[in-house]
Amino acid sequence: MNKQGKNGIEWCDATWNPVTGCLHGCEYCYARRIAERFVPKEKDNWDDCTQPGNGLHEIRRKNSNGGQFKYGFAPTLHSYRLGEPARIKKPQKIFVCSMADLFGDWVPDEWIREVFDACERAPWHTYLFLTKNPKRYRKLAGHGDLPPQHWYGYTLTGIEQRPEQLYSNWRTFVSLEPLLGMPDMEFLRHDNTLWVILGAETGNRKGNVVPKREWIQDIxxxxxxxxVPVFMKNSLKDIWGAPLIQEWPKGMKL
Ligand code: SF4
Structure with missing residues (x-):
């Protein structure tokens, strides 16, 4: 578990990564850059790991030597992290899987269930999930597998087709980050959207997109x-040119 300050994500108190890795292949992905940078040169302790197939991996025991990035950005379950929320007694707003898409189609249901079970063992925290694949939420909800008490976010960058509508009863937020174009805001009228987060691309990627101020104003x-309350990330400071709007949704424990 990483505390806010270390993780640089202003809208949560901590990040927790029981699963890492993602196959969406976004070219602006900061998480892949970190994971690939820290792949250890010496791959020891392989007996702690299993490879269930389909390109998936599991690491069962924490080890030194950069062991958490043994498999780079390939989807990996870190079972040794599942007990972390229960060990932290002070309530936190926890961003779950900042280094993965936990709801990618390749993630087995069992992994998601293990993460939900770990959340249930520490119900004093607030858990925030984020995905590029929100239809998986609907699928899980259809099987009764989506705990209603969490916050379910999805990401839009403004260059996708109109997002699929969720018509959800669960608590939904939308992260417009990195903002690469003016998004279709129709979701405000159809989904149970309780919060919108906004942010610009960071890093020095070639082709980096700086959002236009008028997009931000329009949003x-x-x-x-x-x-719907808005939370602007610090990455918008220079573009916005005024005090950042940083609001929280009603009903979220702060
Ligand atoms: S969805 Fe997120 S974690 Fe996955 S590749 Fe894109 S930016 Fe990276």
Missing amino acids: VDQCRDAW
Whole structure:
């Protein structure tokens, strides 16, 4: 578990990564850059690991020597991390899997269930999930496998087709980050969107997109019309040029 400050993500207190790795292949992905940078040169302790097939991996015991990135950015379950929330007694807003897409189609249901079980063992925390694949939420909800008490986010960058509507009853938020274009804000009218997070691409990628101020203004105006709170990340500071709007959704424990 990494505390806020170390993780640089202003809208949570801590990040927790029981699963790492992602196959979406976004070219702006900061998590892949970190994972690939820290792949250890010496791959020892292989007896702690299993490879269940389909390109999936499991690491069962914490070890030194950069062991957490043994498999780079390939989907990996870190079972030794499943007990971490229960060991932290002070309530935290925890961003679950900042280094993965836990709801990617390649992630086995059992892994997701293990993560939910770990959350259930520490119900005093607030858990925030984020995915590029929100239809998996609907699928899990259809089987009764989606605990309603969590917060379920999905990411839009503004260059996708209109997002699939969720019509969800669970608590949904949308992360517009990195903002690469003006997103279709129709989701404000159809989904149970309780919060919108906004941020710009960071890092020095070639082709890095700087969002236009008018997109941000338009997004804020539409959120205001829909009574949806907005949280601007520090990456927008120079573009916005005014105090950042950093609001929290009603019902979230702060
Ligand atoms: S969805 Fe997120 S974690 Fe996955 S490749 Fe894209 S930016 Fe990286």
